[in-house]
Amino acid sequence: MKQTNSTESHGSLSAAVAEAPQTTAFVPLEALAIALNGSGLEQKDVLVRLHEDLKRALQKPVEERRWVMVIDLRKCVGCHACTIACVAENKLPPGVVYRQVVEEEIGTYPNVSMRFMPRPCMHCDEPPCVDVCPVTATYKRSDGIVVVNYDRCIGCRYCMNACPYNSRYFDFGFSQYENAPQAESLVMGREQGGVLETVPSFEYGEKRVRQREDSPIGNVRKCHFCLHRLEVGELPACTATCIGRATYFGDANDPDSLVSDLIASPNVMRLREELGTQPRVYYLV
Secondary structure (H helix, E strand, C coil): CCCCCCCHHHCCHHHHHHHCCCCCCCHHHHHHHHHHHCCCCCCCCHHHHHHHHHHHHCCCCHHHCCEEEEEECCCCCCCCHHHHHHHHHHCCCCCCCCCEEEEEEEEECCEEEEEEEEECCCCCCCCHHHHHCCCCCEEECCCCCEEECCCCCCCCCHHHHHCCCCCEEECCCCCCCCCCCCCCCCCCCHHHHHHHCCCCECHHHCCECCCCCCCCCCCEEECCCCHHHHCCCCCCHHHHHCCCCCEEEEECCCCCCHHHHHHCCCCEECCCHHHCCCCCEEEEC
């Protein structure tokens, strides 16, 4: 799949931000400061708070959880650390990017700035991808995470066409190292890289070995909120890696969670809400 730095699939980012509720009192940052400071005397990393929220959520039945992600566009610096972390965590091949970062130039020279928008799967409450799958390979779990059953997927790609966010990718079987040079002096040449790619992926907790004529090659793939990490009490790789602490994750059904506070703020938006897909990824603008 070809990556893009445009916002064609969801309309202009500038337009989306312009339509979002505007306020001079940016509640999320103030609420976040309170969450970070606790008593007001001692500061702790927001990831500590998110881990506490996650631990509390995992004590509830699966059907009582409502996982959501919140991304603060004011804090994203476009470093792409989340993208790389996702690729490494899920052993993604070329052309498959679960968390691309859309880039947009704003203004005219010499007053030009950049805006960055991480765009994972939206895990919609009304996912059009699920409705079009002819073999029910993609479905929505009771906790809201939209997943793909690789053993059932036939690679028809109907779901890719149905997704209004371009958040699904087809695995053509490409290798990170197939075009790498090979020489005895190379630390990581084609041969050594090929061995590395045979290490099992923990995606969906299945420990699949990547090999020809076997899933997920020939399947459609997408972000799954690092489900295999959640089940062992770890945050998604993108959230844990974000150097600007611009990504938050948690259970929106927990009124005491940080994400519940953030999605209730006046300057929050979701992409293409007019479609009625009810995305579970929120943006602070």
